[in-house]
Amino acid sequence: MTSLSELIQQMGGKDIAFVKKHQAARRRWTKEHTPLFARVCENKPEKAPALHLLGLLTKSHIEATANYEQSASSTQQMQQVLNETLGNEHADKFSNQSAEDLIFITHLWLFTQGYLHMDYSLAHDHAEQTQSTLNHELIIKRMDVDAFRTELMQSFYMGKEANPTKKVSLLSWFKRLFSL
Template identity: 50%
Template sequence: MIDLKQAICDIKADQLNCVHFESLQWQQFYQGNNGLFEKVQHAKPTRAASQHLLGLLTKAHIESLSQIEAHRSSVAAMNQAFEQQLGKEHAANFHYQDGEQLVLVTHLWLYLQGYLNMDFSLANDHAEQTAATLVSLKGGDTQVIRTDFMASFYQGKNVTQQASETHGFIHWLKNLFR
């Protein structure tokens, strides 16, 4: 049985730009989810860790998105007050922790979907929905944020393809010497 951090490292998701194990977002994610990750591994030990991780990240994404949706109006009002009182430059210094958590979870979740060779269109739809939610709170460009999320999807896909190509070459080489 492995912990959540090891599962992230095993699929090489720790190479994502947004994954910093010492960051507050990672610490909160880890503390909130590692116990459940260990519990599901114990309950279904024959399943691959990546499958448990998919369930956990799906759950975390839904919960994080729901948390933000529940507080959307109060967060928008708070951001507006900061901008009016402090100006845009100083207001940008305040960080919305739930939003930052959603960004981390979304990158991990989409990376894993790519890693598992899941459907592009579903991943793209989730990336777009999440980007639109974040833009509604803090502003920005939905397409830029969606593209950034999808880069994680493709990074996961590339890791799997490289492993497959390496495995295929090694298999071919072994067959050559049989």
Template identity: 40%
Template structure:
């Protein structure tokens, strides 16, 4: 049986531009999802491990989104208190983990969607929803976050062997990956 890390690596995970903190965070998310992924593969041996990886990441991403949405007011208030108390110079040293987890999980999830050649507009909608949820708690730039997330989608798409055979698309996808990095 293939493990989740191997599946995501073959879908392009190693090409994602991640800080060392986000690399650790992504590994932890994968480790958390491993048991669910393995159980899904055992229960559905007729299905592709890539489909099981997508389902596992969908579950994880949805749970994180629900947590962000239900805790948005508290997270925003916490951030405001830290900002007001410490000011610009020191407030960036403190941040909630949940938004970072959501960003990393969504990045992996969209990469898997790209690898499975899922619909661009659906992936873009998910990237936008996640970006908007993060902006509510972190005052982040929605478009910048959405673009970063969609880069993962294109990386996944470029690793699918069907896409790789189409040299023109492969070149365009590669250009998008380089342009948005």
């Protein structure tokens, strides 16, 4: 059985720029989700591990979005205080872990969707949703929101390129996902 970390490596997920740059987020997520991934793979060995990864990332994205939204108000207030007392230069050193985790998971999730040759418009909607969720965070960090969404979609295309031989239509993917 392939471990979660090995699967991500085999698929090429570690080549995503955000994943390379934020190794701590990758380690946190992998450590937390390895036991669940192993159980799911053991319980449903007939399914491809990449499909299990997609399900795990979907679950993780929902949780990370909720976690970010729950702490957004207090984090934004803290960022404002840091900006006012320390100035932008030093306040920018503050890192919002829940935002970092959400961005990491979104990159890997979109990469996996591309790897499975899922529908572009669905991936784009997910990227747009994450951009909208993180809008205030992006403004605070003075990031271009369109460039952010483009970076997310770049992960989708990287996944597509990482698995060029496997073309799966959305209909056949859903049939396979919900069979058995």
